[in-house]
Amino acid sequence: MTDTPTQLFIGGAWVDAADGATMPVDDPATGEILCHVADAGPKDAKLAEDAAVQAQEEWARTAPRVRSEILRRAYEIIIERTDELAHLMTSEMGKPLAEARGEVAYAAEFFRWFSEEAVRIDGGLATLPDGRNRMLLSRRPVGPCLLITPWNFPLAMGTRKIGPAVAAGCTMVLKPAPQTPLSSLALAAILKEAGLPDGVLNVVTTSRAGEVCEPLLRGGRIRKLSFTGSTAVGQLLLAQSAEAVVRTSMELGGNAPFVVFEDADLDKAVNGAMVAKMRNMGEACTAANRFFVHRSVAEEFGRRLAERMGALVVGPGTRDGVDVGPLIDRRGRAKVEELVADAVERGAQVLVGGRTPEGPGSFYPPTVLADVDPGSRLMDTEIFGPVAAILTFDDEDEVIRRANDTPWGLVGYVFTEGLDRALRVSERLEVGMVGLNTGLVSNPAAPFGGVKQSGLGREGGRVGIDEFLEYQYLAVPVS
Numbered sequence: 044m045t046d047t048p049t050q051l052f053i054g055g056a057w058v059d060a061a062d063g064a065t066m067p068v069d070d071p072a073t074g075e076i077l078c079h080v081a082d083a084g085p086k087d088a089k090l091a092e093d094a095a096v097q098a099q100e101e102w103a104r105t106a107p108r109v110r111s112e113i114l115r116r117a118y119e120i121i122i123e124r125t126d127e128l129a130h131l132m133t134s135e136m137g138k139p140l141a142e143a144r145g146e147v148a149y150a151a152e153f154f155r156w157f158s159e160e161a162v163r164i165d166g167g168l169a170t171l172p173d174g175r176n177r178m179l180l181s182r183r184p185v186g187p188c189l190l191i192t193p194w195n196f197p198l199a200m201g202t203r204k205i206g207p208a209v210a211a212g213c214t215m216v217l218k219p220a221p222q223t224p225l226s227s228l229a230l231a232a233i234l235k236e237a238g239l240p241d242g243v244l245n246v247v248t249t250s251r252a253g254e255v256c257e258p259l260l261r262g263g264r265i266r267k268l269s270f271t272g273s274t275a276v277g278q279l280l281l282a283q284s285a286e287a288v289v290r291t292s293m294e295l296g297g298n299a300p301f302v303v304f305e306d307a308d309l310d311k312a313v314n315g316a317m318v319a320k321m322r323n324m325g326e327a328c329t330a331a332n333r334f335f336v337h338r339s340v341a342e343e344f345g346r347r348l349a350e351r352m353g354a355l356v357v358g359p360g361t362r363d364g365v366d367v368g369p370l371i372d373r374r375g376r377a378k379v380e381e382l383v384a385d386a387v388e389r390g391a392q393v394l395v396g397g398r399t400p401e402g403p404g405s406f407y408p409p410t411v412l413a414d415v416d417p418g419s420r421l422m423d424t425e426i427f428g429p430v431a432a433i434l435t436f437d438d439e440d441e442v443i444r445r446a447n448d449t450p451w452g453l454v455g456y457v458f459t460e461g462l463d464r465a466l467r468v469s470e471r472l473e474v475g476m477v478g479l480n481t482g483l484v485s486n487p488a489a490p491f492g493g494v495k496q497s498g499l500g501r502e503g504g505r506v507g508i509d510e511f512l513e514y515q516y517l518a519v520p521v522s
């Protein structure tokens with residue numbers, strides 16, 4: 044997009060970094076530089092925080108209906124500009140245009156959903172058990188927030204946080220991933236156009252995440268951190284948030300089990316696997332990472348999955364007919380290559396793919412590995428690439444134990460035609476979400492999030508707004 048902003052967005056104005064620094068944004072399909080954007084330092088972060096703090100009181104007093112309608116207008120603008128936003132996203136992130144269009148719709152839906160939630164923030168009035176006192180409960184915005192987003196869903200991870208924050212009456216500083224700043228800057232421009240008052244949303248793009256975020260978290264003025272990213276960075280930010288007792292929501296990494304029982308409908312299982320593995324080229328926290336397939340159907344499942352994976356067209360996301368774009372960068376690709384090499388060394392069979400192509404960009408082919416050794420590194424590492432690793436199992440207790448044998452617990456997928464088994468296994472999986480005979484769980488109306496080291500809190504659904512609200516209780520004597 045020729046008119047995409049490339050400066051910082053602070054107090055409603057587009058500004059350069061105080062020291063004039065810029066950083067490049069690369070096209071992962073070519074490795075070439077697309078453009079440069081402002082590279083914020085701690086001074087800029089402080090200005091953004093000042094703007095958010097200053098805007099907070101008035102924004103909290105703004106009528107819910109006004110906040111709601113800003114989100115609704117922004118939703119409509121995003122939908123109108125689907126093509127433009129999808130091209131922008133594909134250029135900085137790599138995903139094929141069809142997937143980028145899907146993400147634009149998914150991202151916009153968070154604004155529509157939270158425009159509807161903004162006007163349903165409730166309170167309460169009750170007589171306390173002693174009969175002498177009343178309890179008056181109101182809900183108030185938590186205050187200025189720091190929102191930190193990853194590169195894999197550049198638009199939707201932003202709207203999933205900005206939507207509930209705006210609905211609740213919070214102001215915010217958004218720090219997008221350095222690989223994909225353009226989608227967030229375009230989003231800020233859309234919110235301004237939709238009527239969001241100056242200072243409510245501030246965007247700082249930076250290559251110096253630690254220097255920019257740590258002072259805000261320790262400073263005592265930011266009251267809430269909402270983070271989506273890796274578990275390692277989440278743990279660091281939790282420690283930094285402890286000092287000023289900042290409320291946190293954490294959407295962290297995953298290591299999703301994908302379990303196919305002997306009574307599964309293999310058509311459903313293979314279709315589900317294609318979505319759970321290949322959405323976003325496998326660069327998703329919800330990506331199926333470990334395929335546990337019952338020994339009696341493992342060979343057929345592997346053969347059919349390899350056939351489907353091998354038929355996918357790999358290429359630049361902007362090209363017609365492409366199913367699989369490049370990975371985010373060469374570093375991401377090198378990690379996938381190492382994980383595959385390790386599995387193969389330990390005896391895995393390559394059913395399809397597994398060979399890095401020559402040429403520019405960071406492409407990696409859809410790959411299926413069978414007979415994967417449970418000690419392989421990809422069993423306890425997010426692959427974040429188009430690689431399906433298949434292991435076999437013999438009975439239900441065993442597979443549940445193995446599926447739960449990980450510090451993560453974001454999502455699991457279960458394929459069986461037995462209702463009892465479906466419910467029994469789902470209940471025993473230590474995860475925040477389960478896909479039953481489906482490979483897709485994400486939906487703005489559902490509470491998204493994980494247990495164990497996959498995170499704290501939920502985004503989306505009826506509870507999504509709670510993360511940005513505090514209770515205030517007034518004790519009122521009965522006179």
Ligand code: NAD
Nearest residue numbers: 192193194219220252253256272273276294295296297328
């Ligand atoms: P990452 O943790 O490297 O980065 C995420 C964000 O944190 C980026 O904006 C980055 O600049 C910032 N960051 C890095 N170091 C920081 C620091 N010291 N202080 C403040 N901010 C810092 O993750 P990534 O590679 O961008 O994204 C991939 C990860 O995100 C995967 O682990 C994936 O599972 C996870 N993810 C989780 C969800 C979810 O909802 N659970 C959704 C998408 C992605």
